[in-house]
Amino acid sequence: MSDIHKIQPLHVPGVSDYHVHCDYSIDAQGTVDEFCEAAIKRNLAEICFTTHFDANPNSDGQVEYIRVKGENRPVTVENLQPYVEDVRRVAEKYYAEGLSVKLGIEIGWYPGCEEMVERLKQQYHFDYVLCGIHELDNICFCCRHSYERCFGRYSAEQLAEKYYTEVQVAARTGLFDTMAHLAYYLRSGLDYYGDAVAVAHRPHLDETLRTLIDHNVGIEVNTAGIRHGLKNYYPPVEIINSARRAGVGVSFLGSDAHSPEQIGFDFEAALALVPDTVQGCED
C-alpha cells in the first residue's frame, strides 16, 4: 500500500491527469482502484490510465510484459483485455463519486509497429493514445541498464537527429493523439552528454512541430522530469513555448505516475503551462 494519506488536495478544481501507470505496467505499483482513490484525494476531476504497451520484437534487452493479477504475461493485444475491463469497471464505479476515468494506453514506439497499433486500436476503443518513444535502434535510452549502450552510439547532435526523426515518423502514421514526454532522452542524457544535449533539439524543432501540426498530434506537459531530478518537465519550457507558438496542441498534463501518491505530481506549478486542462464546472 502506498502513502496515499500524504496526498494533498490540489486547490484548483477541474484538473485532469492524462498519464498514469497502474500495476498492469510492470514498473508501476497500485491498483486502478487505489489510483482512483488517490485522484479523489488530490482533488482531480479526471484521470486517464495509460499503461505501457511495449511490443517491439527486436527490442534489445529485457522482454517486456504486462502484469495481470500479479502475473507477468507477454505483451499481446489479447492479454490487454483485463486491463481494459478493469479501467471500464472503475470508470463506472468512480463516476458516482465525481471522478471521470478514461481508458488510455502508452504504446512504445518502434519502426514497423503500425499494424500492431491498428489492431490494438480496433480491438479496444481507447479514449487516448500516447506515443512513447523509449528506444532508438531498438535500445532503450530510459532504462538504467541500457542508456549508456544507446548513447554510446551517438553524439548529442546525432542522438537528437535520430530521436526527432522518429518523432516525425511516428506522428506521420496518424495513429497517436499525443507524443508522450517529448525530449525524454534528457532524463539520462544530461548526465551523459552534459549541456550539449540540452540544445540539441534546436535544429530539428521547427520541422518536428510542423509535422505534429500537420498530423494533428499534440504534446503533453509531463511532470516526471522534476521527479527524476531534472530542473524541467518533459519537454522543457523552451520547447513547450515554441510548440504553443507554432500551434501544436499542448492540452494535457501528465504526471507519469507509477504509484498512487505520484498522481498529479507538481501540478500546482505545471498548471500554468496547460491552462486548457482545467475543465469548467459541469453542473
Ligand SMILES: [Zn+2]
Ligand atoms: Zn514506466
Ligand SMILES: [Zn+2]
Ligand atoms: Zn514513457
Ligand SMILES: [Zn+2]
Ligand atoms: Zn509513461
